[in-house]
Amino acid sequence: MCRLTIVLFLMAVAAASNGNQDWPAFEGELDWWQKAVFYQIYPRSFKDSDGDGISDLKGITDNLEHVYNLGAAAAWLSPIYKSPMKDFGYDIADYEAIDPIFGTMDDFLALVAKAKTLGLKIIMDFVPNHSSDQHEWFRKSVKRVDPYTNYYVWSDGKVDEDGNRKPPSNWISVFGGPAWQWNDERGQYYLHQFDPSQPDLNITNELVVDELLNVLDFWMDKGVGGFRIDAVNHMFEADGFPDEPRNNQSGVTDPNDYGYLDHIYTKDDPRCYGVIEKFRARVDAFAAKTDGVTRVLMTEAYTSIENAMKYFGTPEHPGSHMPFNFLLINNLGRSASNFANGIAQWMDNLPKKGWANWLVGNHDNHRVASRYAPELVDALNMIIMLLPGTGVSYYGEEIGMEDTFITWQQTQDPQGCNAGPDHYMEKSRDPERTPFQWSDAPFAGFTEGNSTWLPVNPNYVTLNVKAQELVTVSHINIYKQLVSVRETPTAQQGDLSVRTIGESLFAFTRNFPDEEGLLVVVNLGLEEMNHVNLQTVFDKLPEEATVKITSDFSKVIAGETVSTKDMTLLPNEGLVLGISSE
Ligand code: NOJ
Ligand code: MG
Numbered sequence: 001m002c003r004l005t006i007v008l009f010l011m012a013v014a015a016a017s018n019g020n021q022d023w024p025a026f027e028g029e030l031d032w033w034q035k036a037v038f039y040q041i042y043p044r045s046f047k048d049s050d051g052d053g054i055s056d057l058k059g060i061t062d063n064l065e066h067v068y069n070l071g072a073a074a075a076w077l078s079p080i081y082k083s084p085m086k087d088f089g090y091d092i093a094d095y096e097a098i099d100p101i102f103g104t105m106d107d108f109l110a111l112v113a114k115a116k117t118l119g120l121k122i123i124m125d126f127v128p129n130h131s132s133d134q135h136e137w138f139r140k141s142v143k144r145v146d147p148y149t150n151y152y153v154w155s156d157g158k159v160d161e162d163g164n165r166k167p168p169s170n171w172i173s174v175f176g177g178p179a180w181q182w183n184d185e186r187g188q189y190y191l192h193q194f195d196p197s198q199p200d201l202n203i204t205n206e207l208v209v210d211e212l213l214n215v216l217d218f219w220m221d222k223g224v225g226g227f228r229i230d231a232v233n234h235m236f237e238a239d240g241f242p243d244e245p246r247n248n249q250s251g252v253t254d255p256n257d258y259g260y261l262d263h264i265y266t267k268d269d270p271r272c273y274g275v276i277e278k279f280r281a282r283v284d285a286f287a288a289k290t291d292g293v294t295r296v297l298m299t300e301a302y303t304s305i306e307n308a309m310k311y312f313g314t315p316e317h318p319g320s321h322m323p324f325n326f327l328l329i330n331n332l333g334r335s336a337s338n339f340a341n342g343i344a345q346w347m348d349n350l351p352k353k354g355w356a357n358w359l360v361g362n363h364d365n366h367r368v369a370s371r372y373a374p375e376l377v378d379a380l381n382m383i384i385m386l387l388p389g390t391g392v393s394y395y396g397e398e399i400g401m402e403d404t405f406i407t408w409q410q411t412q413d414p415q416g417c418n419a420g421p422d423h424y425m426e427k428s429r430d431p432e433r434t435p436f437q438w439s440d441a442p443f444a445g446f447t448e449g450n451s452t453w454l455p456v457n458p459n460y461v462t463l464n465v466k467a468q469e470l471v472t473v474s475h476i477n478i479y480k481q482l483v484s485v486r487e488t489p490t491a492q493q494g495d496l497s498v499r500t501i502g503e504s505l506f507a508f509t510r511n512f513p514d515e516e517g518l519l520v521v522v523n524l525g526l527e528e529m530n531h532v533n534l535q536t537v538f539d540k541l542p543e544e545a546t547v548k549i550t551s552d553f554s555k556v557i558a559g560e561t562v563s564t565k566d567m568t569l570l571p572n573e574g575l576v577l578g579i580s581s582e
Pocket of ligand 2: 049050052053054055056
């Protein structure tokens with residue numbers, strides 16, 4: 001290699017490793033879900049209307065203005081189906097009924113009607129991998145009543161040298177312990193990738209797929225705007241149930257912990273993608289025969305970036321509109337290059353017609369304020385709202401809700417309970433599921449009863465919707481401003497340039513012809529940064545920029561002008577600035 005080639009090569013490597021990269025503007029029309037913010041409601045924890053300490057549909061309906069006022073376009077509800085609630089609704093006993101804890105079908109229709117008046121869509125959670133063991137299909141399958149006999153994954157198991165019965169394989173469930181459960185009545189084992197009360201449906205059985213497709217129609221007929229589909233990469237297991245090898249990378253030594261094995265036979269089976277394509281064909285067919293409005297599919301798979309992208313399907317057979325992007329859920333630390341590289345990884349792997357989505361939290365991961373830092377909440381919302389793509393928020397992120405300390409005695413989540421009193425805190429998802437903090441009234445204004453299903457975070461006295469609404473520069477008002485900036489052509493379709501300076505400074509610009517550009521600057525570090533010169537990393541950046549939105553503790557205020565050659569950023573500070581177009 002000549003010297004110049006070597007220098008250019010080294011520069012290219014450096015550019016790739018710090019994540020500095022550019023992507024073009026989006027051309028074409030955007031559909032409603034591409035412009036949207038989706039707001040996830042955990043239905044037990046939003047607003048209780050009847051004093052039992054658990055939120056319900058009426059509480060959600062009566063307070064839907066909150067979602068509307070944030071500027072979100074859709075509310076995704078974690079499951080509200082009839083359920084014994086072993087996994088808080090992800091164990092469905094009837095796919096076509098509402099659980100009485102949440103209300104009635106009429107309450108649901110009232111919710112959809114209210115949403116319609118506000119121009120919001122209601123998104124149902126949909127769980128195809130498993131049902132509850134209380135589902136009629138499972139009860140009949142146990143009794144070998146056709147056509148249900150093969151609706152679940154059954155096996156005789158093995159017999160060891162001493163003649164003792166053994167499960168068919170060494171598989172471990174996500175919640176810990178064996179993934180096989182013996183059923184005396186049927187005289188066979190059934191598979192459960194999650195709780196024993198959540199038997200895996202047999203998706204290789206076309207009758208089961210048909211049942212699931214009919215469920216989609218059932219809810220679309222009731223007016224839902226789409227579905228979030230649960231655990232899609234768990235839908236198939238390898239034939240013959242071969243043992244899985246040890247996972248030598250995870251560092252897990254407890255043989256009952258899911259991380260103990262490498263899940264090469266129970267996860268990411270290529271047949272998963274085809275099923276999503278069938279779901280998509282069904283929702284597209286529904287739209288085609290009704291109002292032509294897209295019913296959106298969002299899919300949940302914790303998997304590699306390559307596998308995540310496969311859920312988009314192909315141009316001929318499209319799949320998910322939004323395979324969830326869990327990149328920012330992984331704690332990226334305080335490293336600007338981790339953020340930049342992660343974003344680059346997602347953007348570069350998107351298929352030609354794929355559309356990005358960004359989120360920082362959900363009901364299965366600790367609250368973003370606790371995973372990163374409470375002071376970073378505004379900056380992280382700036383990132384997910386202003387990168388090109390759909391934004392997804394988990395209730396409470398708009399006010400910076402934090403994890404709540406839950407004692408072992410108070411623990412409800414099966415994943416926490418299975419881990420036992422010494423380890424429940426490592427596994428439990430209860431801390432991120434506590435009641436929404438509306439005000440400083442008793443129980444944060446969540447209920448008028450005298451208890452709540454999980455304790456309210458004691459910080460509700462100051463950290464609540466009402467208090468923040470009264471303050472101009474508060475998490476909630478910052479959030480609302482971000483959502484309104486998203487409505488500009490620059491935020492929706494503009495190009496993207498991501499840059500870093502040092503380990504802590506993360507920045508990106510968005511530009512769109514003839515429109516004001518956007519510059520987002522975040523100090524991910526714990527040290528104040530002075531004399532930051534963004535001109536060294538961005539081409540064609542104007543010398544001055546106008547502050548639009550700041551973190552709640554910023555010293556600069558909206559409307560001020562700052563020099564892009566000499567900026568000061570406090571630790572954890574995020575700024576959104578307007579830049580004049582060229
Ligand atoms: C993923 C869901 O998000 C989680 O809450 C649930 O426990 C499992 N899937 C099983 O349905
Ligand atoms: Mg209630």
